[in-house]
Amino acid sequence: MEELPENPLKNLPRRRVLWLLFFHFLKIATFVVGGGYAIILAAERIFVERLKWLTQQELFDGIALFQTVPGLMAGNTAVYIGYRAAGYPGALAALSGVALPSFVIITLIALGFSALPLDNVYVQGAFVGARSALGGLTLAAIIKLWKSSKVDLFWFVIAFGCLAGVLLSSWNPAWFLLAGAVAGTVRTYLGMLFALRHRRN
């Protein structure tokens, strides 16, 4: 972490860091219904904007990485942020926070607490309301990401290709990310070749 001189983590005792990791991820996993990208965006708001433990670029580069590793998006986000903040114990604290709410609730349901009023109209409406807010969170993050990206033709083709691919096909999204990574690599090396040839002429 030497690239961040005024790192806010330095002034915090280690125990406090571990507790904050566990507590915030517990909160995120409890309130962000359905999981997926919304969990990452919620983590962005807490750990990047409020606590400033890492930069937006670091987090989103991390997201790109999670996809190349198998695992749940929420779990990998927790391990990434936790490990960056406090090494192995940090990763473990954050991951426990993510897994705990599911574990407790599903165990309760399995134990036969089917009295949970999941098909009640008010509860259903509350879930629609929560998902609307998560949609808003996602759109706000998209606007922010768009502003901070260097958009060129290559960028646009990859982004739009992945969007259309995920929505219109039933393939695993990991394939589209792999295609993006390959395209980026090929472009970098082709650019290098052209530069070499140009220099020779």
Place this chain on the structure above:
Amino acid sequence: MVYLTIFLTFVYYGCLCFGGGSALVPIYIEDLVNNRHWMTLEEFGNLIAISQMTPGPIGVNAATFFGYQYGGIFGGFLATCGLLLVPFFLMILVVRSLDRWSQTRLVNGIMDGLRPAVFGMIVASLVIYLGLSVFTEPIPWDKILRWKPELPPSFSINPAALILFIISTILFARTRIAIITVIFLSALAGAFFCR
């Protein structure tokens, strides 16, 4: 023995779930339902419905539930740990390699390709969310892309959800309000207006 089977089975699934927990759903159906007959397709459908309505990532929900069915509470715990085990160490390995090789041309090239791809994925996740909130059912792309789109009658816009969506977008983009506050208030409003 049952515990070992549960644990190893979920370690194996943990190695397979590229692209997040929803990638596990077809694997669960193929392996747990069709091959091993650990549960029926109907039970599995109920589980997915519960997972989408309850907090937490869908992969952990399913693992806890399967584990519980075969080994009680401890089984559920083992299944969850098994699922998260391999990704945990792989993630840490990847973070360390990124730190070591972040200045190389290869890693820069890969990142240049992955960044727009992730942007596309996030936009796609927004569209999917809208199909579960602002619209009454997932957007029927196959019908829209035809020359004369015929939307099914059950597909419509939920105006209250649309308003909540717009308000929360503005709040998240313009203020530093805590996410939990917005989600909670929006759920509260939804309970009365989105029925």
